Amino acid sequence: NDTGRTDAERAVASVARKITDESRRADIVLNALNTEESLSVKCSLLRVLGGIANSKSLDAVAAASQHADATVRDAAVRTLSQWPNASAAKVLLDIYSDNQNLIHRQLALRGFARMLALPDADRSARESLEMCRKVMSKTRSADEKKQVLSGLGNVAHPDALAMAGQFVEIEAVRTEAAMATIKIAAAIGQTHPDQAKTAIEKVLSVAQIPYLREQAQETLRQIEQAQSHKTQDGK
Known part of the structure; x- marks a missing residue:
């Protein structure tokens, strides 16, 4: 059997x-x-x-x-x-x-x-990003795009952040794109704080779901806090 x-x-x-x-x-x-x-x-x-x-x-x-x-x-x-x-x-x-x-x-x-x-x-993160781009170019539906975005959120690269940000503007996949953006921003916030903050602010400008907004605000707070500590340490 x-x-x-x-x-x-x-x-x-x-x-x-x-x-x-x-x-x-x-x-x-x-x-x-x-x-x-x-x-x-x-x-x-x-x-x-x-x-x-x-x-x-x-x-x-x-x-x-x-x-x-x-x-x-x-x-x-x-x-x-x-x-x-x-x-x-x-x-x-x-x-x-x-x-x-x-x-x-x-x-x-x-x-x-x-x-x-x-x-x-x-x-490398760059290779993962290129794979995501290739897959995304072959998607045929919003559901398929959502799956790619769920994977993209694990790619800690500023260009991955930019890619996710493009989809934040598309209502059909906005939630998944916002989640990917928040996750990537949290991962690269120490090394690319300005890009991460800009991406999070974009999410906050369009996202209406409470838990997404809370995650975005908390991520933004952590990035700004890390920047503040870095500035103080440099004095």
Whole structure:
């Protein structure tokens, strides 16, 4: 049954993660995937690879997202969307940008936005921002824009703040844009106080929701307080 299969997949992944050499953790599963003919077993092995989540696993599951069989493709995309670390972000961006399957696009977008909140030593804030810009250019609805904005809020960069600020003016996504703006402003307020304050003031000029206004005012207060302390320390 499904519960038993899921438990078995998790158990195999758990054992594999205990292998000391991280680069070899997926080798046995990859060998099985390459020789297995049963599509249902292939799908199960893909989910195991998602639990191992090393670079070899990612390459294999990404390749499976282009498999000739729709069931295998679906299992691969779902596995990628739930990837436990941020390494699948670029793969999900490509799926979202190029895939015509609406469900797969939504899964990819949701996973991508979630991964922007995960630590990634190999991805700079600038790279995250460029990825957000690319994804945003492909969005087809306000709901999709909201998901991108939720991820953008984790990008601590002044240009990300400017990007979020553009959407504060759009009523359909104003709440999400305001939340992203407040979060970014709080993150970069120490290093870019003037830009952060300007962005927060813009939120306050249009936001009507009480809790958003409270968050914006508190963030603005903290930025101004930090500026004041810095000025006093410099005297």
